[in-house]
Amino acid sequence: MLQRKQIPSYILSILAIGLTGGLYFGCAKQDTNSPVTAQTPPPPSYQEIVQPAEVRPLPGQLDTVPMFNSNSxxxxxxxxxxxxxxxxxxxxxxxxxxxxxxxxxxxxxxxxxxxxxxxxxxxxxxxxxxxxxxxxxxxxxxxxxxxxxxxxxxxxLPTYVENPNNTVxxxxxxxxxxxxxxxxxxxxxxxxxxxxxxxxxxxxxxxxxxxxxxxxxxxxxxxxxxxxxxxxxxxxxxxxxxxxxxxxxxxxxxxxxxxxxxxSGLAMPRDKAPSPPEQKGGQLIYGRVAGVASGSLWKAQITDSAGSKDLTLPQPEKPISYPISTLRGGQLGTGQNQTAKMLVRYPDTAYEAHGNYAVEYNLTLPLYNPTNQQKTVTLTLETPLKEDRLSKAGLRFRKPSQDFPFFRGTVRLSYKDEAGKPVTRYVHLWHKTGQVLEPLLTLTMPANSRNNLRVDLIYPPDSTPPQVLTLKTLK
Structure with a gap:
């Protein structure tokens, strides 16, 4: 078991961005009469990296199992x-x-x-x-x-740690x-x-x-x-x-x-009220969830098209990405909002169960190598910089990444190894927004072969969406 040293939650609350920070709390309004505001802003202290990728909506949908969601x-x-x-x-x-x-x-x-x-x-x-x-x-x-x-x-924690017994x-x-x-x-x-x-x-x-x-x-x-x-x-x-x-x-x-x-009445103090769905522009405040959400499982068979049984390996250097837990303001160009809808809620709480906390994603990727050559394919679960529409020709990352972790949870991987033996692994991920990651999984696929890859996760309540599942064929 890894050595642990607790970081006080109040410090994390100050540092947190995304759902629990910059998008949740208001930002101070700048005084335009101050001479300080006339200064030229410093250049970015990071390198932006654009990963060319075809970003496809995630197939499937949420089921209708109601979730009692108490977070506000x-x-x-x-x-x-x-x-x-x-x-x-x-x-x-x-x-x-x-x-x-x-x-x-x-x-x-x-x-x-x-x-x-x-x-x-x-x-x-x-x-x-x-x-x-x-x-x-x-x-x-x-x-x-x-x-x-x-x-x-x-x-x-390290970016990847094997976690078969939930000790990480x-x-x-x-x-x-x-x-x-x-x-x-x-x-x-x-x-x-x-x-x-x-x-x-x-x-x-x-x-x-x-x-x-x-x-x-x-x-x-x-x-x-x-x-x-x-x-x-x-x-x-x-x-x-x-x-x-x-x-x-x-x-x-x-x-x-x-x-x-x-x-009794409702416990206090109340959280900041969310932005109404019809709001156009301005600061987007998601709020915290208190109500019943519709959906506890997103099950998907990820294939080339609706009528296909295979997911053909992408061309080298032309990865494909499937977003996980997209939400209002963070659809990564797909136009897809995966967020569970609220069946009932308190008026001062979130309109949707943003983040899909505790929702299970059960994803099957029936990989197919149709060529006469052996291919190596990688799979990565990563957090690009959040966008609703893609501003560049791909997903944006940065070096160095932002400081706060945006995904911390365990993923279950099921596939066949090179000997054809079934493998099931639990891998804990801890990564930051915009971080350029090594692959979560690398598979070698013989010519004209198939490998049924399954990816399962319960969206971790301590994470901030959206993420993407990226499949890439190496040269």
């Missing part, structure tokens, strides 16, 4: 409701409830942080499920993982996503929950402590896949740890969570 407010200071899909009737603050029932397959994604809470108290994060029907409902927990920032700190990670969402990708269910989650008629049960009831940390900052991420036999409502909530008879922290009870749900 990101920084929690007060107890309250984070996200409730319960009906508002009978509740003290009806506007805090979105009235959206789940049934069958649905996912839960939760990510919240706290910084120096009052008296350094421990916040608990709870997810409650309610059966409003007159018959018992069984909720099967298919996969589930939750981690604290202190258990998966945001650290700098840089953030709680990164670590939780790899667990779920590998089909795991943590021991503190049951395999199923049986909810009696007109009753509630806790899916999650976990602490986010800050006391005794070097900096009183911590957070928790969770990704959970569920299958319900009947209608259920869900809510994520936060409260300070109650005290036991000895004055020590204890986990809140179901009744305490239920009382908070019935009587």
């Amino acid at each position: 407010p990101e920084w929690v200071k007060t107890p309250g409701i984070l996200l409730s899909t319960f009906p508002g009737n009978g509740k003290k603050v009806p506007s805090a409830h979105l009235n959206f029932p789940f049934q069958g397959r649905f996912d839960v994604f939760v990510h919240h942080q706290t910084h120096t809470p009052k008296d350094l108290q421990t916040f608990y994060l709870g997810v409650i499920l309610h059966n409003p029907t007159s018959t018992p409902v069984t909720v099967n927990v298919l996969q589930a993982a939750s981690y604290l920032t202190q258990d998966a700190p945001y650290i700098k 990670y840089a953030g709680p969402g990164d670590r939780a996503g790899t667990d779920v990708l590998q089909g795991k269910r943590q021991a503190n989650f049951p395999d199923k929950i049986v909810i009696p008629p007109n009753s509630s049960r806790m899916l999650m009831n976990l602490p986010t402590p800050v006391r005794n940390l070097e900096k009183p900052i911590n957070g928790r991420s969770a990704i959970i896949r569920l299958q319900s036999s009947g209608k259920v409502y869900a809510a994520s909530l936060t409260m300070f740890a109650p005290k036991d008879a000895a004055g020590k922290d204890r986990a809140p009870t179901l009744e305490e969570w239920q009382n908070l749900l019935d009587t």
